[in-house]
Amino acid sequence: MMIISVTEENYLKAIFSAAHLSESRVGNQLIAEKLSINPASVTEMLRRLHDKKLIQYNRADGAKLTAQGLKSAIKVVRKHRLWETFLVGHLNFTWDEVHEIAEQLEHIQSDKLLDELDRFLGNPGFDPHGDPIPNKSGKIPVLKSKILVEAEIGKKLKVVKVADNTASFLKYLDKQGIALGDIIFVKEVQDFDGSLLVELKGKREIYLSAEAARKIMVE
Amino acid sequence: MMIISVTEENYLKAIFSAAHLSESRVGNQLIAEKLSINPASVTEMLRRLHDKKLIQYNRADGAKLTAQGLKSAIKVVRKHRLWETFLVGHLNFTWDEVHEIAEQLEHIQSDKLLDELDRFLGNPGFDPHGDPIPNKSGKIPVLKSKILVEAEIGKKLKVVKVADNTASFLKYLDKQGIALGDIIFVKEVQDFDGSLLVELKGKREIYLSAEAARKIMVE
DNA sequence: AGATATAATTTGGTTAACCTAAATATTTTT
DNA sequence: AAAAATATTTAGGTTAACCAAATTATATCT
Numbered sequence: 001m002m003i004i005s006v007t008e009e010n011y012l013k014a015i016f017s018a019a020h021l022s023e024s025r026v027g028n029q030l031i032a033e034k035l036s037i038n039p040a041s042v043t044e045m046l047r048r049l050h051d052k053k054l055i056q057y058n059r060a061d062g063a064k065l066t067a068q069g070l071k072s073a074i075k076v077v078r079k080h081r082l083w084e085t086f087l088v089g090h091l092n093f094t095w096d097e098v099h100e101i102a103e104q105l106e107h108i109q110s111d112k113l114l115d116e117l118d119r120f121l122g123n124p125g126f127d128p129h130g131d132p133i134p135n136k137s138g139k140i141p142v143l144k145s146k147i148l149v150e151a152e153i154g155k156k157l158k159v160v161k162v163a164d165n166t167a168s169f170l171k172y173l174d175k176q177g178i179a180l181g182d183i184i185f186v187k188e189v190q191d192f193d194g195s196l197l198v199e200l201k202g203k204r205e206i207y208l209s210a211e212a213a214r215k216i217m218v219e
Numbered sequence: 220m221m222i223i224s225v226t227e228e229n230y231l232k233a234i235f236s237a238a239h240l241s242e243s244r245v246g247n248q249l250i251a252e253k254l255s256i257n258p259a260s261v262t263e264m265l266r267r268l269h270d271k272k273l274i275q276y277n278r279a280d281g282a283k284l285t286a287q288g289l290k291s292a293i294k295v296v297r298k299h300r301l302w303e304t305f306l307v308g309h310l311n312f313t314w315d316e317v318h319e320i321a322e323q324l325e326h327i328q329s330d331k332l333l334d335e336l337d338r339f340l341g342n343p344g345f346d347p348h349g350d351p352i353p354n355k356s357g358k359i360p361v362l363k364s365k366i367l368v369e370a371e372i373g374k375k376l377k378v379v380k381v382a383d384n385t386a387s388f389l390k391y392l393d394k395q396g397i398a399l400g401d402i403i404f405v406k407e408v409q410d411f412d413g414s415l416l417v418e419l420k421g422k423r424e425i426y427l428s429a430e431a432a433r434k435i436m437v438e
Numbered sequence: 439a440g441a442t443a444t445a446a447t448t449t450g451g452t453t454a455a456c457c458t459a460a461a462t463a464t465t466t467t468t
Numbered sequence: 469a470a471a472a473a474t475a476t477t478t479a480g481g482t483t484a485a486c487c488a489a490a491t492t493a494t495a496t497c498t
Contacts, residue, residue, distance in 0.1 A: 028475070029474085037457090040458080041455070041456055041457070043478085048454095091335035093331070104327045104328065104329075110320045112312070224484080224485095247447090256485090259447075259487070259488075259489090
């Protein structure tokens with residue numbers, strides 16, 4: 001089996017997540033930003049990943065994962081999200097604390113560990129942030145969710161995911177008392193700033209800025 | 220807080236475990252063997268560990284952990300053994316499968332993770348091989364165990380630890396049906412080769428070579 | 439004590455990942 | 469289409485860990 005270093009895995013993951021957002025071209029610049037390194041360093045590594053047949057690469061179109069590369073990237077994401085699920089579910093971590101540690105754990109190499117962890121957790125489809133966990137064969141479950149800011153007035157909705165996993169946003173949600181699975185009822189939309197008046201869990205009424213409502217996914 | 224690399228941690232661990240066996244001097248040679256690297260490389264690293272005040276070091280007496288270095292080494296051992304306990308206890312691993320993976324997991328950095336894992340496992344004192352797990356403050360529990368080969372005839376004993384964690388020996392024990400916690404009754408000792416006839420769990424009788432009995436710890 | 443064996447160190451490499459600054463491409467704007 | 473802006477690559481350099489071969493200490497043996 002081919003050996004992929006931790007650093008290489010991080011590149012693949014960066015390309016994978018960048019490709020999901022901007023779709024088309026994944027340039028050196030973007031990868032450099034994601035990994036907080038100098039663009040000059042990226043060229044070198046992309047060439048190596050190309051040699052290893054993990055990406056297609058040329059100056060014009062940037063980097064694109066091959067089937068091999070995609071498989072590796074998805075596996076890393078799978079590991080990351082399963083570990084996050086474990087940390088929150090069994091080790092009393094909150095959703096804003098788990099990212100860093102999962103960044104380390106995602107590189108542990110053992111297929112059996114991965115399978116057993118999945119089983120132990122009950123083959124979860126989504127992690128504590130609502131992000132989908134690829135299954136063993138690489139298939140990624142889909143949620144037909146919308147962002148809250150696009151919801152119609154008078155709809156009863158369930159919070160299923162957040163579109164921003166920074167600790168500051170997650171702490172803000174905690175402070176507002178919003179968690180995954182909560183039922184939200186949209187009462188009013190302010191015309192002038194797009195902020196929402198919502199009823200949370202049939203109890204409290206709170207205001208959410210359009211900014212925040214753009215990062216909350218509902219179903 | 221001082222940053223200690225994975226490689227440095229492995230050196231500290233090697234020095235720690237070597238010091239436990241041979242007591243006195245831990246030479247470059249021995250460290251090199253433990254880590255499967257060239258002795259020439261060891262000199263360099265020991266100098267760095269000395270500069271970081273993690274070891275005392277001079278040509279005559281070799282390497283010796285400082286209080287700082289000992290603390291770091293014990294923490295790594297603690298992590299290693301807690302993870303092994305987790306793998307066997309919750310993820311269906313057998314005791315001969317866990318070492319490699321624990322070698323990776325022992326380098327994950329997060330104090331909260333360590334504390335929570337300990338709590339989750341119920342603050343175990345010993346890992347699946349019977350090795351003591353240092354507690355949070357670094358204290359290492361002691362078992363007043365003996366090696367089976369030194370046991371007297373007619374004694375009822377409990378298997379508490381193995382003095383050889385290689386997969387081949389652990390598999391041998393599994394095949395013989397011997398596990399930690401089993402009660403052993405010594406019936407006979409063969410004079411000519413020191414092998415033992417023992418009764419296992421009050422049921423089966425089996426022969427154990429002196430070789431094997433030297434690696435089984437009982438209480 | 440001197441010869442021999444063993445252990446440690448020095449010397450002069452290598453590789454993976456990074457860096458900065460300069461040079462070259464490629465887009466985008468005017 | 470030329471100028472300006474942006475993106476990529478090249479060139480030359482660094483650091484952490486390693487190596488092999490040669491050298492220098494230290495220990496052991498006769």
